[in-house]
Amino acid sequence: MKNIFISFLSLSGVLIFAQEAAPLHIQNMSLNAQSIFLKDGFKTDLGTEGIPYINNDHFSEAKVGTSEKLTSVRYNASLDQFEFLQNGQMLLMGKEDWYSPVYFPSTKEFVVLGDIIYKNKSTKSYLFEYIKGDKVSAYRKISKTFKKGEYAASSFDKDQPNRFREEPDQYYLKLEDGKFVEFPKNKKKLIELFPDKKKSINDNVISNDFDFNTKKLIVSLLNR
Numbered sequence: 001m002k003n004i005f006i007s008f009l010s011l012s013g014v015l016i017f018a019q020e021a022a023p024l025h026i027q028n029m030s031l032n033a034q035s036i037f038l039k040d041g042f043k044t045d046l047g048t049e050g051i052p053y054i055n056n057d058h059f060s061e062a063k064v065g066t067s068e069k070l071t072s073v074r075y076n077a078s079l080d081q082f083e084f085l086q087n088g089q090m091l092l093m094g095k096e097d098w099y100s101p102v103y104f105p106s107t108k109e110f111v112v113l114g115d116i117i118y119k120n121k122s123t124k125s126y127l128f129e130y131i132k133g134d135k136v137s138a139y140r141k142i143s144k145t146f147k148k149g150e151y152a153a154s155s156f157d158k159d160q161p162n163r164f165r166e167e168p169d170q171y172y173l174k175l176e177d178g179k180f181v182e183f184p185k186n187k188k189k190l191i192e193l194f195p196d197k198k199k200s201i202n203d204n205v206i207s208n209d210f211d212f213n214t215k216k217l218i219v220s221l222l223n224r
Helices: 187-193 193-205 212-222
Strands: 015-017 020-022 036-038 058-063 071-078 079-087 088-090 102-104 109-119 121-131 137-141 144-147 162-166 170-174 179-184
Touching: 109 137, 109 170, 109 179, 121 212, 137 212, 170 212, 187 193, 193 212
Parallel strands: none
Antiparallel strands: 015 020, 058 071, 058 102, 071 079, 079 088, 102 109, 109 121, 121 137, 137 170, 144 162, 170 179
């Protein structure tokens, strides 16, 4: 049976943002999952296409939670977790509410933790602010999946490398009460979710193809 050879070194520690603390885990591993072992022993590295990060593997300065201190972080879209550096070691940030939001001053971008339904399951996930509103805002979930590679079954086949694949972005609305709901797919579902806005939606939303501009218009209508 094929297994991805990934080693973890765990540590119970404390990182303090503002006056809150949470356990962290030191991650000592190959995120590219390059080494694969089989029953008959080690075989040549399959290699990996893509990376688990959304743009590149660089760390960016961000403020985490209520802390004003800048921390070097990067978002791992495959794990749905932030990684950061501390004392020369890479750590995984716990998915606790006091680590939210993550704010990047250079781009003025907010990333928040939210309880959502994703792929028909309830989960706590990082969501990137998409369209800001006074009462209702839009967010998107950015995700990648890891597909394990396979060795050729015969000399007529080719090895298939490991791959990080981008998943389609999923969009959510954050309501005035702080609850996250999936962004409706069309006008009918939008009106079902906001029946008090029916006239405004019918008068202004022409297309059922909710591209960025339409989503921006919808958020504006919901905040009136």
